[in-house]
Amino acid sequence: MLHTRDLIPTPIWNYQSIEFFEDLELWEGLDLANSFKYLTEVSFTDHIDIYTDASKNENGVGAAFVVPSKSIVQKFKLDGNLTVFDAEVIALTKAANFASLSFTLGANVRICSDSKSAISALKSFYWSKKPAPETVLCHTSLQEVVNMGIHLTLQWIPGHMGIPGNEQADVAAKDATISGEETSSAVTPSIVYAISSIIQKLKHESFINNQAKSSNWFVTKKQKQFFEKELYSKISRQQGKILFRLRSEHVGTNSYLARFYNENPKCSYCDQVETVNHLLLQCPVTDRHRQKLHDLMCANKLKDYHDLLGSSAAIDENVTVISAIVEFLHKISRDKSL
Known part of the structure; x- marks a missing residue:
């Protein structure tokens, strides 16, 4: 039966x-x-x-x-x-x-x-x-x-x-x-x-689970749609594309690529698994390039990379943070590979 x-x-x-x-x-x-x-x-x-x-x-x-x-x-x-x-x-x-x-x-x-x-x-x-x-x-x-x-x-x-x-x-x-x-x-x-x-x-539970991990606002709560629409209107198309990919974690990090190809999930610079969090905030080799990000996180009281990619700060402050993220990725030559 x-x-x-x-x-x-x-x-x-x-x-x-x-x-x-x-x-x-x-x-x-x-x-x-x-x-x-x-x-x-x-x-x-x-x-x-x-x-x-x-x-x-x-x-x-x-x-x-x-x-x-x-x-x-x-x-x-x-x-x-x-x-x-x-x-x-x-x-x-x-x-x-x-x-x-x-x-x-x-x-x-x-x-x-x-x-x-x-x-x-x-x-x-x-x-x-x-x-x-x-x-x-x-x-x-x-x-x-x-x-x-x-x-x-x-x-x-x-x-x-x-x-x-x-x-x-x-x-x-x-x-x-x-x-x-x-x-x-x-x-x-x-x-x-x-x-x-x-x-x-x-499917719904999976979506909520992934949302909690990635702060993926732009596909979830209706009350934040206006916020997101205004935010994306103030940044360049390239910045918007990078932000979208980082938030969804569907991005060219080694850990993501390893899910589909026979790739090493570890960071190219150190021995840690390269996630979005590691790429943006943790890799010690690229730490000298992220001083601006650290300063902005302290100034805006952003606790982690979830906040960094989608805080509740004002629009202009978000634009500044996003610009700093893209600038950091450019310095470490990762803005094109994402």
């Missing part, structure tokens, strides 16, 4: 992440299939691979997954009204459920699917306004795997390109339309509604 409480997603600021590979880089001189083989040999030799696929034909709708290293094949005959996309997502759900039951803390698992749309929907799950019922269940199942301490990668692979695991899954999915285990989506409309409400609540 599936309960709403079983599907509560982990808050996005406090969860172990699923690693997504939506694209496959072509290695020099290799086609997609051989590029995948090369990637596996270089980066995934210690992973257990699970391949999923789905099929819809005159016999019905089927989903399947295979685990070649363990000679496991699982086939599921689905409701004939489901789309191929639904079936692809259900195949991923079944694979995730298998992983959570079969592997333990520290295991490395890679689930491979030739459905780029399914992987994309799962990757953007928390930002989707109305996730499909099957996507809700699938993401929850995948998250359960990583919450167990299993390193999980979701990999797109090209279909019908001769990749053995994908070919096996393709055959199994076609067979599933005839002889698969009878199964159906366990997500009822009432559960979908409940989960949608929970997701919206989590």
